[in-house]
Amino acid sequence: MARLTGPVLMIALAVAAYVLFPFNLAFLTRIVIMILLVLSLDLVLGLAGIATLGQAAMYGAGAYAAGLFAIHVWADPLAGLAVGALAGAALAGLSGLVLMRTQGLTLIMLTIAVAQICAEIANRARDLTGGADGLRGIRMQPVLGRWDFDFIGQTAYWYACAVLAVVFALLVLISRSPFGLSLRGIHESPERMEAIGAPIYRRRVLAYAIGGAIAGVAGALTAQITQLVSLETFAFALSAEALIMLILGGTGRLYGAVIGTVIFMTVHHTAAANDPFNWLFVIGAMVLAVVFFLPSGLIALPTALGRLFRGGRHAGS
Template sequence: MPVTAQMGLEPVGYLKAQTRWGAAETLFWLATPLPFYFLPAYLQLASQIAITALFALSLDLIVGYAGIVSLGHAAFFGTGAYAAGLFSKFVWGEPLTGLIVGAMVSSLVGYATSFIIARFRHLALIMLTLGFGLLLGAAANSASWLTGGSDGLQGVNIWPLLGRFNWDVYGYTAYGYSLVVLFVLFLFARRLIHSPFGLALRGIRENFLRMPAIGAPSRAHIRTAYTISAAMAGVAGALIAQTTQTVALDSLGFERSAEILIMVVLGGAGRLYGGLIGALVFMIARDQFSGIEPEHWYFWIGVLLVAVVVFLPNGILGGLSRFVAHWRAK
């Protein structure tokens, strides 16, 4: 059913209505600097949550909007991390240029693989992303002369941010940096999905074959979305490499791919904020549970996931929006 007709709006009006900032949204972003003042001992965690949120956002673009379920998205995260790490080792350690290098290398890898990805759907697509991720991980282990193999990359050296902010042990610089990058790329993603291109992606998700019939080239759109998503994941990887000055094989691993997909689904795929909320909830839950029970925390994480599925269909945001709609209808 056409959404615009439902809302009694012309397409342009619909897009405009979508891009307006709601109160909850504004509050969410206004709250993000609070850790600087109230939780200075949690800034490193906050920084890694912001980075993970960016990674989740990049995956949500393809899972939630283009309908490409990927079990190998860490390939781009890791590529970005290694690119930024190697760039700082062999060229120079200025972080912002390193970030751009990470994005470029990842988007190149993404663009190259997108030609294959765009040809497949369903299980084959999931397994292809999984296969590419596993291959890249094995290759990085084999190329230990370049990557340091399983000992991790040695010699990562990132200069102070903007030449003045050191990478302090509390994480002031790390969180400030990660948060700004997340916000900028979030604005970009928000703009993107509320553009006609974003609508076309959603159309492809709903019906891959029908979209070309109304003049939207499905495969070309998927390639574009996949490349953009890869670039954003690369930025997230470069951020983690720079803020922690470490890069290792885990950044490309299957576990990371699976975990980020869990976060996106947990928060609610295809809702822009789903990945952000998922990363926030998952990482905080993990931090708290593992603090209490370092050996058995994943029991509680498992219970959390099951509970969310049972009580909140389509993730936390999906479930909550259904409650809100239900409550409003009364």
């Protein structure tokens, strides 16, 4: 039962958001998709300790793969998700064979390079991808043959929420499995894990590939819902924003990815609407406050407040 708590909570929050903001479904859907991308980064960075700024590479690969699959092969949404996941996993797995042999700044720079190479390939293959104009003409069939993608965005929203619940449940199982626990051990002390005979390199590559598959699913959702794929799916800014969201919420706990994404995108949306020129100041101030006062992320706020309350009560007595 405890393993079902996360997905059930995701659905409950989705229902509440739908009831409270019925005219902002497009924005809510973008939040859900971004949560998927940040969750993939949490698996790679928060759980396995793999430093990366190129998660957009797998996101873009999944988006282009799902879009091309829908145009030329089959427009079924679930089949497109599977294709996007395979594309993201394949790119992460193949590049991970090289990347996981490095670490630190070298690893970070190489992950950025992979995303930039993918962007250039997509730009050059104009006959296939549309180049700088983007991949257009994506028309999806109804979800499960019953629910059409409507103009209001209700089907897209619930479709994205259902995918998020499934992925979140999968990540909960992975984090609690022996494989997930070994990834935590590799993150905390690779020397000790190597001393007990753990195959560090293989598990890091596998974790990177799984994270790539989830990022590919997020990209596929974007392609199916927006019916457009642009070169921006490979943008460095996307990977950087995902990292900021994860840091805000807290790494390695899954729920931190959800909290950080919701807060970042809500503040971003509100601040940009109120002041289109200085909204970055608000984002920067928020990130600095969290880094200085809550190094573990916003997910640790209840614990910090509890300690503060107990400390004040003891001082008063």
